[in-house]
Amino acid sequence: MNGSTPQVPGTYVFDAAESRRARALNRLCGSLKEAENREKFKADEVAYCETYGLTVQQRDAVLRRDWNRMMELGGSIFYVFKLAMVDQRSMQYLGGVFTGMTTEEFAQALKAGGRSFG
Template sequence: MTEARDDYVLDLAQSRRGYALNRLCGSLKDADNRRRFSEDEAAYCDAYKLSPEQKQAVLERDWTAMLDLGASIFYTFKLAMLDRKSMQYLGGVFTGMSAEEFASTMRSGGRKFG
């Protein structure tokens, strides 16, 4: 798994880099696509022409690597939902906290910087 970071920015270059990955994750809004993905994840990744690094990140559910490879959290969350993972779970992964710690931090006003 890739180490948590707090400096992720989805800019135009990252968005272009992650286009195929975001298309794949976005396609999971459709029940038939979720079924097809679940039946053969690797083949589904190939159909969307993911790079080898993107495919590996999806298959290993390396959430931070997906973001590093151009994924948007909003699309990535569709894949997480398929795995029954909450947004708090992903927030915890991205910040190095447990889902409970992340939720508690958000309830208390979020992280304080500087």
């Protein structure tokens, strides 16, 4: 990450440098808002990744659905979530992945006030 961006342990700061670094990844994920693109992606995920010019690391993270790695590579949660929706995954599911909880544990933590994530 950019050395001038404040670091918060356990988090990813999405700033302009990260946006540029992950442009291809975020463009791919953002494209999935269109039904036609979701069908193309599901038909051949590798070819779809090639269309967007993902790096090897980005492509690997997308194909393995390594949500944390996508974030490490500069993915924006707002775009990455569009990929999760292709797999019928909820924001609570991703929240659980990012915090090391199950979906149910994460949802319960939110109901309890949300700030007690481990």
